[in-house]
Amino acid sequence: MEFKKTVMLGALVAGTLAAGVAMAAEQFIGLPSYRVGAYAAGGSGIYGGWIDYMNLINERDGGVGGVKLVWEECETEYNNARGVECYERLKNKGETGNSMFSPLSTGITYSVLDKVADDKIPLVTIGYGRTDAADGRVFPWVFPLITTYWSQATTMIKYIESKEGDLKGKKIVLLYHDSAYGKEPHAVLDRMAADKGFTVEKIAVAHPGNEQQSQWLQIRQIRPDWVILWGWGVMNPTALKAAAKTGFPRTKMLGVWWSGAEEDTIPAGSAAKGFTAAGFNVAGADYPVIKDIKKVVYGKSLGNMEDESRVGSVYYNRGVVHGIIAVEAIRKAQEKYGKGKALTGEQIRWGYENLNIDDKKLAELGAAGFMPPLKTSCMDHEGSGKVKYQSWDGAKWQVVTDWIDADKQMVRGMIEESAAKYAQEKGITPRDCSKEM
Amino acid sequence: MQFFLEVLIGGLLSGVLYALVALGFVLIFKASGVFNFAQGAMVFFAALTFVGFTEVLPGWTGLAEGGAVVFWLAFVLALVSMVVLGIATEKIVLRPLVNQPPITLFMATIGLSYLVEGIAQGIWGANVRGLELGIEDVPIEYMMEHHNILISSFDLFAAALAGVLVGSLALFFQYTKVGRALRAVADDHQAALSIGIPLQHIWAIVWGVAGFVALVAGLIWGARNGVQFALTFTALKALPVLILGGFTSVPGAIVGGLIIGASEKLAEVYVGPFVGGGIESWFPYVLALLFLLVRPEGLFGERHIDRV
Structure with missing residues (x-):
């Protein structure tokens, strides 16, 4: 009798569980x-x-x-x-x-x-x-x-252009994390520099970037119109502090979106005030x-x-x-x-x-x-190419632009060129997107 | 020439900050023969504990946020925490390993570093914090106006502080009873024990002092770059300093720091552009390696001769 009860109870529990699984x-x-x-x-x-x-x-x-x-x-x-x-x-x-x-x-x-x-x-x-x-x-x-990083780089130049007007003869320093990530914008910036007549000086910061004295002394020598900060982690507040130390205005510094969080500005204290950074979210x-x-x-x-x-x-x-x-x-x-x-x-x-x-x-x-x-x-896995810019007012980020469109024509050309090269190296046959639903 | 001087002075001042971290390594190595891999973690722990206390003290005590009282109270509490950490390390990690081979002690400090990092973040969280010591990190106006040379007032303050610390420690080691006992323990644990020097006390004192040095280093580096996990990386800057200055010399740490600081900055500026830049991270190690070939014990380290 006891055995029968146990079996029935077990069946009931199992049934309930099974129903639950089926339902949720x-x-x-x-x-x-x-x-x-x-x-x-x-x-x-x-x-x-x-x-x-x-x-x-x-x-x-x-x-x-x-x-x-x-x-x-x-x-x-x-x-x-x-x-x-x-x-x-x-x-x-x-x-x-x-x-x-x-x-x-x-x-x-x-x-x-x-x-x-x-x-x-x-x-x-x-x-x-x-x-x-x-x-x-x-x-x-x-x-x-x-x-993508390439799209972002083109919006940075657009932002600087909106502040400076014609960029011909201007000097921009790219202060970058010395890694594959930091080198991402090089080709795009070089191409834009050639198109628009500005010069771009690239200065590497070795990981982790907690010491930037020599880089900022070089920047002081170059006297750039703008500095693009392509940093990550401790490199960002260190750069902002070093900019203050060398007297470079933070209002002329533009950060990548991995340089533009509270975690980058709060440690820099007052040195971060006026710094502007990109973002695909606000x-x-x-x-x-x-x-x-x-x-x-x-x-x-x-x-x-x-x-x-x-x-x-x-x-x-x-x-x-x-x-x-x-x-x-x-x-x-x-x-x-x-x-x-x-x-x-x-x-x-x-x-x-x-x-x-x-x-x-x-x-x-x-x-x-x-x-x-x-x-x-199928063709476009990026999907937007828009960036907003935010400035740090000393306590919080304030949105200072609307969504800025990337130079899609230029970036897309570079993407297809690079992807085609990758496909060739890996023996990949690109999909025919007209057949995709 | 002006630019060269600027780079050189900046490098020397940075070097003093490296020496500050190296000092913690030297103290522990000198007294116990242990290369304390956890020194970077201790710097992080110290700074995070200090900032953590400055955040919670106003709530606990009703004192004004950001005031001098909170600052000094937090400093004292952080110092006590570091001394407790030091004593706990001695009791739990080192004491059971007395007379074990140096590699065993070294491995124990590797484990300790992960533990200390985890405890710090476990107690105070992983948030990045700012730290203001009330000294602005701006160029000294006089030098800018009269010589057009950029020298940071903060770096100068940090260098002076490090100088005072090194001087005090050197005197402490040389002229006090505890200092002499420390040197005896460093020379030979067993011989020191046999003449009645209390090894455990000495180690506890050393770890406590190393904790104090870590706190000072953490505050200076934290004020420069923010209080965050990256403070543990400061240890990487101290290693070549130790190789150059010698693992057992307090003045060696400062001289090694100056050499490393100046040379890495000059190399970055004058050699870097020819090799793609970003050489600051590895150049000091190359320099230290070359130095090892000529003088393995470092500039001020004790020459070790074994009879065979």
């Missing part, structure tokens, strides 16, 4: 985050914002098309080897495997570039990674979304999407940020942008492959390739002006 489909997202080590401040802000947005979607909307978002973090410490380890650890998790891989590291991006095609997982690199991967014909699995907590996160997510004590005052900072908002794009890619893929079930990485790749987040959609999402409109295609 879950979309798994593996997050190769970094919350310790040298770049923890950036990693905790971006992944924190991303997680908060996914929590918002789950709590407010009940998930995406009835599918709950679930995630797991894997600590990379911004280290390539650990990044690859995390990729392998996460790729088969969840009902359908990992939906996307977004390591926030150009080094890890390069390390898994070939793997993602084999495993059919979209590699999403928003604002970093390999620029020529914007040519989706050669890189179908890679999405350097919104704006700072601020007054956007409806951020207000919703505060109300719904933090209201239920589900917030991911240990320090809630960071909600609305540049890095945090960048994480929210990552979340918005991921959710919209899943939503788009559901339109084609069906709602209410977990999709595969291959299906979500299609979603990324057919994104259309226009102004109307951004307004619906509570993110109008928060990030630029985004429209991707």
Whole structure:
């Protein structure tokens, strides 16, 4: 009798569990985050914002098309080897495997570039990674979304032009992190210098960049009209402090978007006032999407940020942008492959390739002006090419421009040229986009 | 010529800051023969603890934020924390390893560095913080106006502070009873023990003093670049200084720092452009390597002769 009861109870529990599993489909997202080590401040802000947005979607909307978002973090410490380890650890998790891989590291991006095609997982690199991967014909699995480094560099020159007028005879110094990342804008700036008649002096700063005395003494000798700061981590506040020390006006310094966060300016103190930096997202907590996160997510004590005052900072908002794009890619893929079930990485790749987040959609999402409109295609995995500029007023970032368009014609030509070369080296036959749906 | 002088002076001043970090290594190596890999982590821990206290003290005590009282109270608390860390290191890590080969002690300090970094971020968080010591990092006007040479007032202050610290420590080692005991322990642990020198006390004192030096270095570097994980990288700047100056010499740290600071800046400016720039990170190591070939014990290090 006892045995019969136990069997029946077991069957009931198993049945309930099975029904539960059938009812609640879950979309798994593996997050190769970094919350310790040298770049923890950036990693905790971006992944924190991303997680908060996914929590918002789950709590407010009940998930995406009835599918709950679930995630797991894997600590990379911004280290390539650990990044690859995390990729392998996460790729088969969840009902359908990992939906996307977004390591926030150009080094890890390069390390898994070939793997993602084999495993059919979209590699999403928003604002970093390999620029020529914007040519989706050669890189179908890679999405350097919104704006690439090359596009950004052209908007920097446009910004300087808007301040100086004709750039003929002007001198611009590029103070760059001595790495592949720092060298990304060289070719674009050289080409623009030749076109517009300005000179560009490139000065390298060795990693980590916590000592820049000699570089800034050289800059003092050169007496440039502008300095473009292409830094990362401690290199940024050190540059701002050194600029103050050598008397170079911060109002004539323009930073890349990895130089333009609170983590770059606050340590520099008063030396950062007047510094302007690029961004594919803006700072601020007054956007409806951020207000919703505060109300719904933090209201239920589900917030991911240990320090809630960071909600609305540049890095945090960048994480929210990552979340918005991921959710919209899943939503788009559901339109084609069906709602209410977990999709595969291959299906979500299609979603990324057919994104259309226009102004109307951004307004619906509570993110109008928060990030630029985004429209991707088989040909174009960048999707926007727009940049806004923000200046540090001593306490916070203030948006000082509207979205500035990149010189798309020039950048696209360079992207296709570079991608074609890559395809030839790797023996890749580019996709025929006219046959893609 | 003016530019050359500017680069040279700037380099010398930077070198003093490297020496400040190198000093922590020297103190511990001198007393225990341990190359303390965790010195960079200690600099980070010290600065983060100081800034952390300046943030929480106003809330705890009702004192005015950013005031002098909070500053000095935070300094004292950070110093106490460093001494506690030093004593704990001696008790938990070093004491069980007495008379073990140097490589064992070295490996223990590698583990210690990860632990200290983790504890620091675990307690105070990974946020990047600013640190103002009240000394502006701007050029000295007189030098700019009369000689058109740029010298930072902050760097000059830091150099003076480092000079005072080095001088005090050199005197301490040379002329005090504890200093003599430290040197005895450094020469031979067992011999020092046999004549009644309390090894554990000496080590605790040394780790405490190294903690104090780490705090000063952390404050200076933190004020320059912000208080963040990258402070641990300052140790990388100290290694060539140690090779040049000798691992056991306090004045050697300062002389090594000056040589490394000046030479890396001059190399970056005058050689860098011909090789693509960014040579500051490896040039000091090349210099130190060349130096090792000529004088392995460093400029002021003790020559080690073994009977065979």
